[in-house]
Amino acid sequence: MTTPTVLFDLPGPQARRRQRIGTTLGLVLVLALIGLALWRLGSNGQLEPARWAILFDFRAGVPQALGNALVDTLKVAAVSMVAATVLGALLAFGRLSDHAWVRVPVTVVIEFFRAVPLLILILFCLLYLPTIGLRVGAFGALALGLTLYNMSVLAEIFRAGILSVDRGQREAASALGMRTSQVMLLVLLPQAVRRMLPVLIAQLVVLLKDSSLGFIVGYFELLRQARSLVEFFNFQFGDLYTFQLYVAAGLIYIIVNVLLSQLAKYVERRTRRNAKVAATAEVELPADVQMGGGAGGAVTA
Amino acid sequence: MRITRYAATLAVLGLALAGCSSEAGNQAAESSGSTAAVDTEVQFDAGTTMARLNEAGAITIGTKFDQPGFGLLNPRTQEPEGFDVEIGKLVAAKLGIDADKITWTETVSANREPFIQNGQVDIVVATYTINDTRKQVVDFAGPYYEAGQDIMVAKGNPENIAGPDDLAGKTVCSVEGSTPAQNIRDNYPQAQLTTYDVYSKCADDLRNGNVQAVTTDNVILTGLVAGSPDAFELVGKPFTKEPYGIGLKKGDDQFRSFINDVLEESFQDGAWAEAWDRTAGKITGTEAPEPPKVNRY
Amino acid sequence: MSFLADNFPLLRDAFLTTLALAVTSGICALVLGTLLTAMRVSPVAPLRAAATFYVEVFRNTPLTVVFFFLAFGIVEIDLQFPSRFISAVAALSLYTAAFVSEALRSGINSVPSGQAEAARALGLDFRQTLGTIVLPQAFRTVVPPLGNVWIALAKNTSIAAGFAVTDLTATLQRLANQNADQLLVVFMAIVVAYLIITLPSAWLIGVIERRTAILR
CATH class of the missing domain: 3.40.190.10 (Periplasmic binding protein-like II)
Incomplete structure (x- = not known):
């Protein structure tokens, strides 16, 4: 990011003073808003330590339940990620194939699964597949839906990655007498994969976010588990712990995802330092893909 | 056709099941009271749903996970508890299936019919009102309770x-x-x-x-x-009648009549009232009502 | 086919709800996202930090969680949206704005720095440089990514179904339940309805992309 320094002069002493005043005022405003929110929360009794203690009460089973839900969330994300990566790579090869009878159907598959909302895909797996004899439970439906959607997204990312490898590499390999498949497997793929690693981790964040859609099929990921706890305690204590439980589930998601995002950035920095991948252009996860739940349209490579 | 009958000899399967009343089952029982005694000596005509479930020694029951008194998930046991759950256990017990061999699947109002249709669950006991629209796609045993x-x-x-x-x-x-x-x-x-x-x-x-x-x-x-x-x-003025039934695959008349038998038996021997007192009765604070009349259509 | 005839009003209303949800949220997200982008490249460090913080938080939060807090959480600070449709618009806009900002930022980065340098050399200040030189060019390159964000948004509206908005997905659940024996027809009707929104958008993006590609 060199742009900011190009867009404006380095601020002089007067501008710096103005900025300092502005910053202070802004900070005061933000703090005041946070204070107001906390005050409202407090006057609604939401900040009472006893209410938050439930999150750490092993006798009530809350930490275990949330822990299990986190494991289940990670489990469905991991399974879908592995399956989507493998299938996505195959689809990417298919779409780059020289044969139209491979390329065209693969393209249709990729475009279809990217054009349908993930939630609909998951519901389809849950409700329709069993009628044709494929018995998938809540886990299966969620994992399959996530896989189908993410494999088509990853296929496009892989394709972009393979195409981003410097053309000279491909030409040199062909000149050495390698067959197309050899060029792909021995020359292009190893370089593309290094380049793709941070993007893959970033995609895992997207997938983890999307696993929260499990609530609709009754899979006990974090959010559904939090709701279940709310319902259980509601029955004895009213809404005493509702806010706390939802905040806990939301925070766990954010913390895990921020950690994963940081890992992606770290890997990205390491890869960029590596001279061996210098031959490839930078590939970023497009903004719409990061939104999860349904990226679409044409990815430009 | 009467299909429930007690075999004279102990089936090998029955023995195995009897040995299965494990810790996990007791734990689940702990929180929601006792579980119905499992019939270990049952035998069914080959080819029926009952025989298939009995042989498998396992059943998948759809119930609600968010309904206090009827089906509410206990975070400690990760098992649902309530009147519907007890009814499900009664049916399973008569099939010779231990409570801990029941797979509880969450069915919400919007997916009960598809779940039964596509065989994802064997039966649904989930505050499930019997009505004609639903009867077009699924069959109902019961009712076992009448709400409004x-x-x-x-x-x-x-x-x-x-x-x-x-x-x-x-x-x-x-x-x-x-x-x-x-x-x-x-x-x-x-x-x-x-x-x-x-x-x-x-x-x-x-x-x-x-x-x-x-x-x-x-x-x-x-x-x-x-x-x-x-x-x-x-408000306290019920304005409809909502007979709760046990949903099962359409056309499985033998299974339906078997479940009806189980229900009628539980109405008579007090198991039904006992299940009510232990679960929903605690919330309503009322004695078990008069059981409804099973509707064999 | 009687299924389609019987349920046409239902499907049409659901389609219009989904479309209204997507369009309203799209406009709000575009405005908010542009504002965030301006903050992210601004000379004032705290503004940059605030905008980056905003984007990072929403990038790492599931949309469902955002929905939950806007529907049920903000009551605890004594706030309330007038209707569930509006809280859905708010959730979708706040979430999508972060990604609009991401798309715009990568667009700004794609404008060669020589352009900004030349503008600065001509004596244009920050606002003029950004407003008359960088953003107009950036907007052109970001049409495809922004279009993709729009399509993703249109599909993400499906989550509103879990929060009392009777959109296409909610209608799918209702119809699937009433027509458990014709599931495939139900799914096809709903999928086609979504494709009516997404496919023309994808096509339009492709056209604009090809037009603007000549400029570079």
């Missing part, structure tokens, strides 16, 4: 809602795919209906003032009021 649609309002009834006719112009919340929601759509079109996937969200919306009433079966509402007696109250 009622209205829950904010404490003190600020909107003065005494019955469904007072809902005109008011925002009322219910759950998608439930009979009460359909009833409002069909018969009280002037009420503004908001639908969620679960009742707990309706309760939250009533608490927040986003809706003025929540309507569904009285026993479900009683469970919601029980948790927040300071926030909610029940």
